[in-house]
Amino acid sequence: xxxxxxxxxxxxxxxxxNATMNCSYKTSINNLQWYRQNSGRGLVHLILIRxxxxxxxxxxxxxxxxxxxxxxxxxxxxxxxxDTASYFCATDAKGGSEKLVFGKGTKLTVNP
Amino acid sequence: xxxxxxxxxxxxxxxxxxxxLRCSPMKGHSHVYWYRQLPEEGLKFMVYLQKENIIDESGMxxxxxxxxxxxxxxxxxxxxxxxxxDSAAYFCASSPPAGVTDTQYFxxxxxxxxx
Numbered sequence: 001x002x003x004x005x006x007x008x009x010x011x012x013x014x015x016x017x018n019a020t021m022n023c024s025y026k027t028s029i030n031n032l033q034w035y036r037q038n039s040g041r042g043l044v045h046l047i048l049i050r051x052x053x054x055x056x057x058x059x060x061x062x063x064x065x066x067x068x069x070x071x072x073x074x075x076x077x078x079x080x081x082x083d084t085a086s087y088f089c090a091t092d093a094k095g096g097s098e099k100l101v102f103g104k105g106t107k108l109t110v111n112p
Numbered sequence: 113x114x115x116x117x118x119x120x121x122x123x124x125x126x127x128x129x130x131x132x133l134r135c136s137p138m139k140g141h142s143h144v145y146w147y148r149q150l151p152e153e154g155l156k157f158m159v160y161l162q163k164e165n166i167i168d169e170s171g172m173x174x175x176x177x178x179x180x181x182x183x184x185x186x187x188x189x190x191x192x193x194x195x196x197x198d199s200a201a202y203f204c205a206s207s208p209p210a211g212v213t214d215t216q217y218f219x220x221x222x223x224x225x226x227x
Contacts (some may be wrong), residue, residue, distance in 0.1 A: 030214065031214050031215075033214075033215065034220070041220065041221075042203060042218045042220040043155070043203065043205075043218040044218075045215055045216070045217060045218070048214060048215050062203070088154055088155070090155075092214060097160055097167055097168035097170075098143070098145075098160060098167075098168075098207070098210075099145065099157040099160055099168055099171070100145070100147075100155075100157065100172075100205075100216060101157065102147075102154035102155040102156070103154050104152075104153055104154045105154050107132055111214050
């Protein structure tokens, strides 16, 4: 079965630095989405990138998708302490039922 | 436009009791998904419903778990005879009819604790 895997599992940086998180998956997808989860809270949708797109920007976020390598990256530029959270990628399998398959996430800590 | 609403936010049950979790999708959304999250884990898909229909229940345990999304009212995830292993955060997500967007919007979750 398809599974998203993020790396690193944990990342600690200083405020102002950039943070890069990676995600790999196993099967063909319709799209890939990134979500943020603050500790003990629900998920906030960040960005969706379709399988025919290679790069997408939203504010300080930049997402890339390489379908030949079945991988994606999320870059957060000029990080802030408020970016501290867990970040998950989720994939929607081509030909599937629209269910999302999540990885275990990257826990990002931004130190002030 | 209110987001996805779930209640209760926290639920404590003793082993053998029933747990009923409710989810009201965003206005205009006809698709509902339930996911379960264990501590320090990602979310695992359980079931996908449209009004009065179960579309995909491939992630639902075969026994004790059921879900419905009636014509009127919220979607309900029901867990009968709960066991300690059912302790987790249960998230509901909703999306509009196909062709509008593939984005799923999540509620705040219900944290179930089984004593």
